[in-house]
Amino acid sequence: MSVDPRLAALSINHKTVDGWSMPELVDGVAAAGLQAIGTWREPVAEYGLDRAAKLVRDAGLRVTSHCRGGFLTATDPAARAAAIEDNRRAIDETATLGAPTLVIVAGGLPDGSRDLVGARERVADALAELAPYAGERGVRLALEALHPMYVADRAVISTLGQALDLAEPFPVEQVGVVVDTFHVWWDPEVWRSIDRAGDRIASFQVCDFLMPIPADVLLARGYMGDGVIDFPPFVAAVEAAGWRGEVEVEIFNADVWAEPKAQVVETVKQRYLAVVVPG
Known part of the structure; x- marks a missing residue:
């Protein structure tokens, strides 16, 4: 198969082909001549972590990111402790898969709360606990700013600048940021923030x-x-x-999910070449 060299940097996130099992994802991506995938915790757990890591390795693929950790805004002590422990498990999974990055979605406001400032402070406190552990395991936590329409229920981090503010107290090898076009395209400060991010960029996602x-x-x-x-x-x-890593395509869309999965991968390849890296 003749493969455009530009496709060497293309990674298919598992959510883009939601419904494929881990073996189907690995086989389908490899059959399309691609070299990288982004994984999600649920399909990995369903298949088995060690089996999934071997499956990816044996296929000669690399995992560009593992998704997702986070949801760190709880006020209840027991819920907070459970979240920290779950994120430690996610870090371990990321290391086992050989992925460099665990994507962190901060979490929204706890039920009944309007304390946005306090929620962001709790994210910072949780990072102080998790970042050293991630560093020990060779994993970088990648804070993902989500579009402001998700601030109440999914992510109290809404801009790349906010993500960088939270990341900067920690060593760059422990905490970085995600640049996801879907979430940050609207931000008038995004170009300054990307320049400021530099080697804090841990993942680049597009859709x-x-x-x-x-x-x-x-x-x-x-x-x-x-x-x-x-x-x-x-x-x-x-x-x-300074980013020299992969471009990971992550699409949440019911119509896309209803299409034949191999067709989705081919469409992503075509659009990547024509729209993202034309020429």
């Missing part, structure tokens, strides 16, 4: 922001080229900041 926004805002992601995001400036910005 498009669809209009009109679907009723389920979680599923507002689309193939690159189907929405409003201009991708080449993001590629140029992260490369100027």
Whole structure:
């Protein structure tokens, strides 16, 4: 198979082909001539962590990120302790898979709370506990800023600048940030923040922001080229900041999930070449 050399940097996140088992993901990505995947905890657990790590290794693939840790905003002491322990397990999983990065989604406001400042402080406190452990395991925590429409229920970190503020007290090899086009494309400070991030960039994810926004805002992601995001400036910005890693495509979209999975992978390849890294 003749493969465009630009595809060497393309990674398929498991959510993009939601419904594939771990073996189907690995076989499908390898059959498409690609070299990298992003994993999610649930399918890995279903297949078995050690088996999944061997499966990826034997196929000659690399794992670019493991998703997800986080949800660190609880006020109840027992819930907070459970979250810390679960994140430690996620860090261990990431290390076993040979992935460099565990994506961290901070968590939203606890039920009944309006204390956004306090929630962000609890994320910082949790990172102080988790970052040294991640460092010991050779894993970098990657803080992902989510679009502000998710601030109440999923992530009290809404901008790349906020993610960097939380990351900077920690060694760069322990805590970095995710640049996800879907979540940060709207931010007028994004270019300054990417430049500021430099080697804090631990993951670069792409997909498009669809209009009109679907009723389920979680599923507002689309193939690159189907929405409003201009991708080449993001590629140029992260490369100027020093990023030399993969470009991971992560799409949450019910229509995409209903398509034949091999077709989804081929569409992602075509759109990546035509829209994200044209020429």
